[in-house]
Amino acid sequence: MNIIDVRGLRMTYGTKVAVDGIDLQVDEGEILGILGPNGAGKTTTVECIAGLRRPDAGSISVAGHDPYLERAAVTPIMGVQLQQAGLQGKLTVREALELYTSFYAHPRDGLELVERLALAESLDVRYAKLSGGQQQRLAIALALIGRPRIALLDELSTGLDPRSRRDVWDLVDEARAGGTTVILVTHLMEEAHKLCDRLALVDRGRITALDTPDGLVARSAAPTIMAFTPSRTVDNSVLWDLPGVTDVRRHGDRIELSGDDDSVHATLGWLARHDIRAGRLRVTESTLDDAYLDLTGEPVLTEEN
Amino acid sequence: MSTPARTILRTESKLFLREPGSLFWIVAFPTLLVVILGSIPSFRDHSKDLGGARVIDLYIPISILLSAIMASIQSMPGVLAGYREQRVLRRVATTPARPAHLLAAQYVLHGAAVAMSAVLVLVVGRVVFDVRLPGSVGPYVLVLALALLACLAIGGVVGGLAPTARISSAIGTVVFFPMMFTAGLWAPVQTMPHGLRTVVELTPGGAAARGMDQAALGHWPAAQFLLVLVAWAVVAAGAAARYFRWE
Structure with a gap:
């Protein structure tokens, strides 16, 4: 059963096409991740599903309703955390919780939520005085406070430290266990891999790949990474020419190869024939980061940046 | 509801009480003005030029209008524009509440603050300076209510169109001075030269000041003043609703 059904979604701003024909079906109880470079149309897609924007073309159904036209049917079952949203500056955390609690028929305990998100000590702090990370955590609490059937989370963990990130992941996982369907826009591969049942890769307004996280990794052209320190200098171009090798990178005297299984055997054979020892040899499976790079040609954001 | x-509404009331600046200018300052003007001895003398009235008598309606204009033009538009700028309206739009509830709460609270201020001005005027309470209470309240609606609607246009709180306060200041001039803050409308007075009586401030003055003396205000106020309120409210930018 598709609780969210998007067909042929198109959005343009002036002459810029933000979303160019997106189709997306999300099952009830699923966590769907949306990945993609900046400006790919992720946020626009989420805002259309939230009913904040009217699509130029295409249709969106959320639990059988048009989210733009049937606000009264959709807002009670949807929890939304947007990048571009705020609260009244002089509103305290406690008052924000009380306010948002009053909006929903069967709300969660707001105090328990802020306890879980390490905001309990800031209950009487005004919104404008909270740090960026605290504002973000409060936004997540408010998105989940109404026990939504559907949660739309746009850049859930941006600006959070690793500890709070894990708190937030636990909450999302738990909401799903309680039956909530989640759409999650993210830049973090770790987050995507850990939380999502399926991932949609969006690039230039289109979905370029839609699969499970493991499925995406397997699809990548270079599922294996091999790294070693050669006992004497090796020319990059020789390695490039070996069968199955798709990329050669050099970090100081260390060489990193991407390729398929054959490339590993070919490289080891070549090194042996030339009497070169591969020091500190490591062969690892390619990660979602590599798959993402491969499928979008974009650098990956890591936790550090 | x-x-x-x-x-x-309850939340916005709490937030409103956290704005000492707005509260001072809307609720306290008009009364303070009455006290300052009333302490000038000559302003307490009956004047033949004013048809036997005293300057302090004329400044009672003007001070009340000052409160209405402060609230509508200086305070409220900044709040509305700030809520759009800070994406508060957008956040509320994703919940079962409606962003229009926030706007409505601001109209109600600013209106209530003006009502309080009006009572305070009338009481202080009566007790301290012996200004007679309005002769026709009903018409007096009617004119004030219409004036308040017209001012709030004009403020709604300012707050609805200004993209940021800063721009809204700049526009508000530009609109504020002519409105206060026409309400008679610098020279009561009755004392203005004939040609100027005719024009000023077509503005919300001028029509309200004259209408309240007539009601204070126990008369029914002239229909012209009521019509001018209704027209301003309807046109401005229409424009505020039509052109309000939610994003």
Whole structure:
């Protein structure tokens, strides 16, 4: 059963096409991740599903309703955390919780939520005085406070430290266990891999790949990474020419190869024939980061940046 | 009233009380002005030029209008524009509450603050300076209510169109001075030269000041003043509703 059904979604701003024909079906109880470079149309897609924007073309159904036209049917079952949203500056955390609690028929305990998100000590702090990370955590609490059937989370963990990130992941996982369907826009591969049942890769307004996280990794052209320190200098171009090798990178005297299984055997054979020892040899499976790079040609954001 | 609308009103009331600047200018300052003007001895003398009235008598309606204009033009538009700028309206739009509830709460609270201020001005005028309470209370309240609606609607246009709180306060200041001039803050409308007075009586401030003055003396205000106020309120409210930018 598709609780969210998007067909042929198109959005343009002036002459810029933000979303160019997106189709997306999300099952009830699923966590769907949306990945993609900046400006790919992720946020626009989420805002259309939230009913904040009217699509130029295409249709969106959320639990059988048009989210733009049937606000009264959709807002009670949807929890939304947007990048571009705020609260009244002089509103305290406690008052924000009380306010948002009053909006929903069967709300969660707001105090328990802020306890879980390490905001309990800031209950009487005004919104404008909270740090960026605290504002973000409060936004997540408010998105989940109404026990939504559907949660739309746009850049859930941006600006959070690793500890709070894990708190937030636990909450999302738990909401799903309680039956909530989640759409999650993210830049973090770790987050995507850990939380999502399926991932949609969006690039230039289109979905370029839609699969499970493991499925995406397997699809990548270079599922294996091999790294070693050669006992004497090796020319990059020789390695490039070996069968199955798709990329050669050099970090100081260390060489990193991407390729398929054959490339590993070919490289080891070549090194042996030339009497070169591969020091500190490591062969690892390619990660979602590599798959993402491969499928979008974009650098990956890591936790550090 | 639905539950979200009620909790929004309650929450916005708390936030309104955290704005000492706005509260001072809307609720305290008009009364303070009455006290300052009333302590000038000559302003307490009956004047033949004013048809036997005293300057302090004329400044009672003017001070009340000052409160209405402060609230509508200086305070409220900044709040509305700030809520759009800070994406508060957008956040509320994703919940079962409606962003219009926030706007409505601001209109109600600013209106209530002006009503309080009016009572304070009338009481202080009566007790301290012996200004007679309005002769026709009903018409007096009617004119004030219409004037308040017209001012709030004009403020709604300012707050609805200004993209940021800063721009809204700049526009508000530009609109504020002509409105206060026409309400008679610098020279009561009755004392203006004939040609100027005719024009000023077509503005919300001028029509309200004259209408309240007539009601204070126990007369029914002239229909012209009521019509001018209704026209301003309807046109401005229409424009505020039509052109309000939610994003």
